[in-house]
Amino acid sequence: DDPEKLTTFQARIDSGEKIEPKDWMPEGYRKTLIRQIGQHAHSEIVGQLPEGNWITRAPTLERKAILLAKVQDEAGHGLYLYGAAETLGVSRDELTEMLLDGRMKYSSIFNYPTLTWADMGAVGLLVDGAAIMNQVPLQRTSYGPYSRAMIRICKEESFHQRQGYHIMMKMAQGTTAQKKMAQDALNRFWYPSLMMFGPSDKDSVHSAQSMAWKIKMNTNDELRQKFVDQTVPQAEFLGLTVPDKTLRWNEDKGGYDFAEPDWSEFFDVIKGNGPCNTERLAARNKAWDDGAWVRDGLMAHAAKKRAAKLA
Ligand code: ACO
Numbered sequence: 001d002d003p004e005k006l007t008t009f010q011a012r013i014d015s016g017e018k019i020e021p022k023d024w025m026p027e028g029y030r031k032t033l034i035r036q037i038g039q040h041a042h043s044e045i046v047g048q049l050p051e052g053n054w055i056t057r058a059p060t061l062e063r064k065a066i067l068l069a070k071v072q073d074e075a076g077h078g079l080y081l082y083g084a085a086e087t088l089g090v091s092r093d094e095l096t097e098m099l100l101d102g103r104m105k106y107s108s109i110f111n112y113p114t115l116t117w118a119d120m121g122a123v124g125l126l127v128d129g130a131a132i133m134n135q136v137p138l139q140r141t142s143y144g145p146y147s148r149a150m151i152r153i154c155k156e157e158s159f160h161q162r163q164g165y166h167i168m169m170k171m172a173q174g175t176t177a178q179k180k181m182a183q184d185a186l187n188r189f190w191y192p193s194l195m196m197f198g199p200s201d202k203d204s205v206h207s208a209q210s211m212a213w214k215i216k217m218n219t220n221d222e223l224r225q226k227f228v229d230q231t232v233p234q235a236e237f238l239g240l241t242v243p244d245k246t247l248r249w250n251e252d253k254g255g256y257d258f259a260e261p262d263w264s265e266f267f268d269v270i271k272g273n274g275p276c277n278t279e280r281l282a283a284r285n286k287a288w289d290d291g292a293w294v295r296d297g298l299m300a301h302a303a304k305k306r307a308a309k310l311a
Helices: 003-014 027-046 048-052 061-086 092-100 118-138 144-172 176-195 207-212 220-237 263-273 277-290 292-310
Strands: 248-250 255-257
Touching: 027 048, 027 061, 027 092, 027 207, 027 277, 048 061, 048 118, 061 092, 061 144, 092 277, 118 144, 118 176, 118 220, 144 176, 176 220, 176 263, 220 255, 263 277, 277 292
Parallel strands: none
Antiparallel strands: 248 255
C-alpha cells in the first residue's frame, strides 16, 4: 500500500470519519472487515439453530410467538451483515460457501446444545447480553455500512435480552424444579458466554490492528469485564448463583474479579470439536442443498428476463 494513502486513511479514521465502500482502503482493512462481518453474519444465521430447536416446544402460545419473532430477527441480522460484507467486494454465496466448508468461523457459543426451556432464558440473558456488550460499541465502528447495520441490530438485541431475562425470572420464581432448571441453564451457559468475547488480550492476534482501524472499539478482556459487572447483579436479583467460587467484588478496580473460562475448551470448540459443531454445520449444509432449486429457479428466471429485454 502507498504510504501516503495509508497516512491519509489513518488520519480519517483517527478523526472519526466513516469509511464508505467506494473510498480507498488498505487491503488488510478490507480483509479484516470481511472476516469479522462475515463471521458475525454466520453467527446470526447459525445462532438460529439452538433456539429454533425450542419453537415447537415453547410452553405457551405467547412464548412461541415471541421466540419465533426473535429467531426471525436473527435471520434479518444475518442479512444486514451479509449486505454490509457485500459492499467490500465479496458475494453472499462466497461467504456462505466459506462457512459451509469450514474456511470461515462462527461464534463458539452456538456449538453448545439447548437442553431445556430454561436454556432459552439463559441464551437471552447471557448470550444476547454478551452480544449487546460487544455490539453497542460497534455502532461507532469506522466502516459506514457495518456501523449502520449495528444500530438496528442493537435495538433488536436489547429486546432479545429482556425476553431472556423475563423467562429466567418466571423460572426462578416458579416451582423448585423450575428454579433448578434455571440454575442449571445458568451453570452451563456462563463460561461459554464469557468465551464469546474471544481469547484473552495476550492471545488475541487481531485486536491491536483492529483497534487502530476502529474495526474493534474495545479489547476482548475489557468487554468481558463489563459483561461480568453487568450480569452478576442481574443473576443475584433473580436469586441465582453465578457458577464461580472465586467471584468477588474488587473495590479498587470497581469491578468483579472472576475466573477465566477454560481456554483449551474454547480453542477446541473453534477448531470444530465442540459438542454441536458437526450438527450445526450439517444443518446449514442441508439448508443450502435443499435450497438449490430455489436458487436455480431464480437464476433461470433472471436469464429469461434478460433475454426478453434483449429481444
Ligand atoms: N468464536 C469463534 N471464534 C472466535 C471467537 C468466538 N467467540 N472469538 C475469537 N475467535 C477467533 C477469531 O475469529 C480469530 O480467528 P481467525 O483469525 O481465524 O478469524 C481468533 O479466534 C483470535 O481472536 P481475536 O484475534 O481476538 O479475533 P477478533 O479480533 O476477530 O475478535 C471478536 C473476536 C471479539 C468475536 C470480534 O471478531 C468481534 O467483535 N466480532 C463481531 C461480533 C461477533 O462476531 N459476534 C458474534 C456472536 S454474537 C451474535 O451473533 C449473537
